[in-house]
Amino acid sequence: MSDTTATAAFGLGGGQYTIANIVFSGLALVVLLYFLNTLYVAYLGPLSKFPGPPLRAYTTIPLIHTLFTGLDPQVYPALHRKYGPIVRIAPNQLSFNGGAQPWNEIYGFRKPGSGKPFKDPSFYGKAFNGVDGPITANDENHSRQRKILSHAFSDKALKEQEPLLKRWAEKMRDRMSQQADAGQKVDVLKMLNCTTFDIMGDLSFAEGLNMLDEGEYSPWVKTIFGSIKQATFVRGIKIYNAFTEYMVSEFLGKSKYARDKGAAHFGYCIERVNRRLEREPDRPDLWSRILEKSPLGSEGGLSLDEHHSIASLFMVAGTETTATALSGTTFHLLKNPDILANLTAEIRTAFGSLQDMHLENLAKQKYLMAVLQEGLRMYPPVPIALPRRSPAGGMMVEGEFIPAGTSIAVHQYSTYNDESHFKHAGEFHPERWLGDPEFKDDHLNALEAFSVGPRNCLGKSE
């Protein structure tokens, strides 16, 4: 090829046909194509029909900013108020707050053979040992694991744990009373976290973490809280683009710092699970029921690695969530003395002492149940969105076609704070759950704090 032909062919002009120029032109072309593609996706692509802030259609930076600043429960309700029940919150991401319909369409059970949304991999991370527990397992492993684990969460199994739950509740009450009698301030959130972690340790491994005794978070629990924040930060970097996702998975995720941090939490789990598997406690715990269904080494049962992953999940999923729900509800009760007085009256009329309280008769206290529901609505422990990806071939949600691979989710706090679902949404009104005519137009089925469908919360009691 002559210089002139090459110059013409590469469009370089002026006889500048050098390797550097070719590389530079190639890079410029890639940047141009990337830019044009971004513009196409933002303004002409299949998600361009959905409303949302223009910048969010173009880049994930606002999404990451919201994540890093922790303003999720402020930003997304405001976006839904402005743009409606479906909002494009990133180039490839839609947020829903339309109530029961998107809950069922995105998360609910589906007919066999119909395309099914799956968990968005950019949100969900595997357990430290790389072995899936129920949160990240594929459908086949998930249903195998869930069948085994459900046995430990049946009504019968929970009834069996009643003395344990009562013992810890009494301990929490005594501890709080001691502090109050001594004129000290009571950090209710901390007390509740100490209690739920002690309970989960005792339920899972037949040994508490002694946090209520110490009145302080144990090093393990501090590690768990730290790793929740760290995981959020890592997720923010990952979702920027494919390159940052690769860098996080290949380098940051495998760095010594990340490995040491992950190993600390996981190490505590491994140690306790192994210790528990070596002995039979003098009273049944969750693992007694799990091992009943799946003896170690049995075909189709849980592997030792799965036991570790599941224990590490239980310690996160069942503790901070419950403590958050109870502390949020306590906050709203203290802000609403009339409601607190009604609740106190119901409980003191029904029970002479703590000894009279049982799981069964507590569940029959209508006002108590309404207060807890309203607490979950006003202060959901998972206030964010748990994203799924739409399946190959796309799917319909709220009558709109969603193309394959789109990240879709119901945003909990936006749903529960929307006046179209709940009258006086920003106020605490347990009466709405008790058939009060003032709230007759409320969409009570928009509240799904434990999610719905095959992957809903295992700890939810019906």
Ligand code: HEM
């Ligand atoms: C108020 C307390 C709780 C709330 C609001 C809550 C909420 C949730 C939600 C929204 C999910 C779905 C996660 C997803 O789609 O990725 C979930 C899953 C799960 N939760 Fe809870 N949870 C609570 C308490 C508990 C408790 C006490 C346990 C007991 C260990 C527990 C164990 C689990 C497990 C194992 C899963 C995974 C289930 C599966 O994928 O099959 N949770 N929870």
